[in-house]
Amino acid sequence: MSFTDQPSVPQRGRKPAAEGTSASSRPTMAMVAARVGVSKQTVHYALNSPDRLSPTTLRRVLKAVDELGYRPNQAARSLRTQSPRAVGFRLLPTTEGQSGGVxxxxxxxxxxxxxxxxxxxxxxxxATDEEEIQVxxxxxxxxxxxCFVITFTQDHDPRxxxxxxxxxxxxSFGRPWGHPMSDTWWVDVDGAAGMEQAVDHLAERGHRRIAYLGLDGRNGFGDDRESGWRRAMRAHGFSTRDLAVRGSDEISTGRELAVRLLDRKQPPTGFVCVSDTIAIGALQACRERGLAxxxxxxxxxxxxxxxxxxxxxxxTSLAQPLELVARHTMRLLLDRLKDPDAKAEQVLLRPTLVVRESTVPR
Amino acid sequence: MSFTDQPSVPQRGRKPAAEGTSASSRPTMAMVAARVGVSKQTVHYALNSPDRLSPTTLRRVLKAVDELGYRPNQAARSLRTQSPRAVGFRLLPTTEGQSGGVxxxxxxxxxxxxxxxxxxxxxxxxATDEEEIQVxxxxxxxxxxxCFVITFTQDHDPRxxxxxxxxxxxxSFGRPWGHPMSDTWWVDVDGAAGMEQAVDHLAERGHRRIAYLGLDGRNGFGDDRESGWRRAMRAHGFSTRDLAVRGSDEISTGRELAVRLLDRKQPPTGFVCVSDTIAIGALQACRERGLAxxxxxxxxxxxxxxxxxxxxxxxTSLAQPLELVARHTMRLLLDRLKDPDAKAEQVLLRPTLVVRESTVPR
Known part of the structure; x- marks a missing residue:
């Protein structure tokens, strides 16, 4: 085992670092050892196997580590432990006209x-799931x-x-729709429960005809949200007949779906939407029809x-508890990394209804 | 010099990798060497100093590298070259009520x-610049x-x-306001030029009294944008008197500033705003006053x-050419890393006016 903290090979293709630049400002393990008057191995023990040292030596070394601001070289540590201690996360291109930001x-x-x-x-x-797999x-x-965190899980997600x-x-942040739910590690927000809250809230405000504006195509989270709307409508004794419409996740689609419903003989007065994007389109449609x-x-x-x-x-919208989702995601990742054979864990969290003027006027 | 691609030290605190899991699925340099019947050093040369090998050997090794899908271990490469080949970027908490997303x-x-x-x-x-410095x-x-990319540069930025x-x-994406401009490496978008475009556009639409809704406090990019508005107004022969107002970067502030201007005897008909957030507040104020x-x-x-x-x-808003900003930022970073003594480079790009219904009705 070696205790390298600064590689001894010369840098290639670079000029020697000038005084005051990065390379010279990083304290090394050798500097810590010299300050305390111990070997580099002792410094290594202090940081990795502290029980091998006497309490006095340990204290002295850690004091020097503190004073010098020494940090073990991440690359060296990665090599020793075979763990880069890094989580991969995919970035999505920003799509114009989608509510995004989540x-x-x-x-x-x-x-x-x-x-x-x-x-x-x-x-x-x-840009695509296939590209994500390659990367x-x-x-x-x-x-x-x-390890990786994947988001926006689709039905039978190839990732x-x-x-x-x-x-x-x-x-995954999002359930593995179409895959066995208990075989993979995931954290998700209970969309169905959220939709139930939305229907309850509108019912409390006196609405009886409450439409569901959803997504077309096969997708697990959309179906899940729709099932929550359906369940709550039944619980209140409201009819769902002809009140579920579906389209693409765009403002213009939300507008069109809402216009179609508003032009009926018995238009709905409540709109529960699968996304803010579609809801913003529905808002536009209502305003265009002169509705308050x-x-x-x-x-x-x-x-x-x-x-x-x-x-x-x-x-008014359902907020996902993103901080909590992130904390559980990280906890599950660490559990998974610690024991690859552990039984997969799952966490389902409840969204919170944030009430604004689209349901309760100022 | 060593040619480690998989460290020989045992993993600690982990069970041995099971068949088919991560560790076993990574092809090693030794596997490539064995396949071709050469030494690991030869494989290393093929990937790092190809001119040391005969064209035939080089071709054979690279073929095997391809076929096995071998990739040099990043941690090992970092140690050898002292370069992690990674750019640090700070994430900001999402602020409610700010247009964000950029x-x-x-x-x-x-x-x-x-x-x-x-x-x-x-x-x-x-969450703060001080925290960013610590991290x-x-x-x-x-x-x-x-290396690092910093964004949202402030006056006399401590970072x-x-x-x-x-x-x-x-x-930095953003000029080093208050620091000597030519001593640091930066890419920025010309806010003043953007504001000139905005004034020109409104003038073309018949507006003469065009107000500037800006930010209070000391800040270089705000002053820069305001100077562009002032320059364009002068060029058109329009008065700027009492037409520049300032506040915090919030929707409610934009609304208040616009209301104050609209309640004057001679209200402006054009509003050029330092941010979308403030502009959205101004839109609300105009609608509340019953203006089309x-x-x-x-x-x-x-x-x-x-x-x-x-x-x-x-x-209608000024779009920053973010893809171009990113490409130049990366180019400058690579130049800076290649030669720490090189003269600092700067790039100033023009924003593009995206016209929507807030200036040109459908």
Missing amino acids: WASFLYELSVAAHRADHAVYCHPA IQEIFSTNTVD ITFLRERGIPFV VGRDVGVVGFDDSVGAHFVDPGL | WASFLYELSVAAHRADHAVYCHPA IQEIFSTNTVD ITFLRERGIPFV VGRDVGVVGFDDSVGAHFVDPGL
Whole structure:
């Protein structure tokens, strides 16, 4: 075993570091050892196997470590432990006209949780799931990260199939729709429970005809949210007949779906939407029809995204507890890394309804 | 010099990797060597000093590298070259009621540019500039990253002072306001030129009394944007008297500033705003006063953020060319890393006016 903290090979393709630059400002293990008058191995023990040293020596070494501000070289530590202590996270291109921002907020919270656990967050770009798989393969094979967090899980998500086949440690924010739920590690927010809260809230405000504006195509989280709306409507004794409509996740789609419903003989007065984006479109439609939003009609979105704050009237929406999601995600990752054979864990959290003027006027 | 690609020390605190899991699926340098029937050193030469090998050997080794999907261990490579090939980037907490989203879009573009240059982007959270300095110190001292990108530069930014003093390589997205402009490496977008475009656009639409809604306190980018408005107003022969007002970067502030101006005897009909957040507040004020936005009054924001897409009517705004900013940032970082003594480079880019209904009705 070697105790390198600064490699002895010369730097290639670089000029020697000038006085006061990075290389010279990093304290080394040798400097700590020299200060205390012990060997480098003793310093190594102090940091990695403290029980091998006498309490006095340990104290003296740690004092010097503190005073010099010495930190073990991350690359050297990675080599010794074979763990880069880094989490891979995919960045998405920003899509115009989508409410977005949730991944950015989640990434911030994840980086806080990772930092606390002495892990880095390594961000890689990928426009599609296929690209994400390629990039994961590439950076995992170079031992740059230990594990991955994947987000926006789709039905029969090819990323989950790939990661499971390769035995690459990961936790998904979002359930593995279409895969066995208990075989993978995931954290998710209970969309169905959120939709029940939304219906209860609108019912309390006097709404009886409450429509569901959802997503078309096969997708697990959309189906889950719709089932929550359906369950709550039944519990209140309201009819759901012809009140569920679906389209793509765009403002213009939300507007069109809502217009279609509002032009019926018996239009709904409540709109529970699968996303803020669709809800913002529904708000526009209501305003265009001259309805007093919050009074004549009530609109609820999902995500409590930036858009929900910006629209006027403000959009009532279901907020995902992103800090909590991030903390559980990191905890599960560490559990998974500690014991690859452990039984997969799952965490399902409840969203919170944030009430604004789209359901309760000022 | 050693040619380690898999460390020979046993893993500690982990069970041996099971068949088919991560550790066993990574091809090693030894596997490549065995396949070709050469030494590990030859494989190393093929990847790092190809001119040392005969063309035939080089071809054979690279073929095997390809076939096995072998990638040099990043940690081992970091140790040899002393370069982790990673860029540090600070994540900001999401602030409610701010238009935001620009840093997230920039981070995506930066990760694309970094990926192309075979660099990772390492994200660290920091709520304040002081916290960012602490975290930079910590992760730079552990050799986790080579360099940093800082954003949202303030007047006399303490991060720039710190990074310069320590000789830590960085490029800032945003000028080093209050520091000598030509001594540091930066990329920025020309806010003054953007404001000139905004005034020209409103003048073309018939507006003569065009107000500037800016930020209070000392801040270089705000002053810069205001100077652009002033210059363009002068060029058109319009008076600027009493037309510049300032406040905090919040929707409510934008609303209050605009209301104050609209309640004057001779209210402005154009509003050029330092940010989308303030512009969205101005939009609300105009609507509350019963003005037809886009016709009676014109409002222009800055950032072309998510909020600009979401408000109704859509907000005309100045878009920063974030992909280009990211590409130049990465180029400057690589130049700076290659030669720490090189003369600092600067890049100033022009924003683009994205016209929506807040200045031109549908």
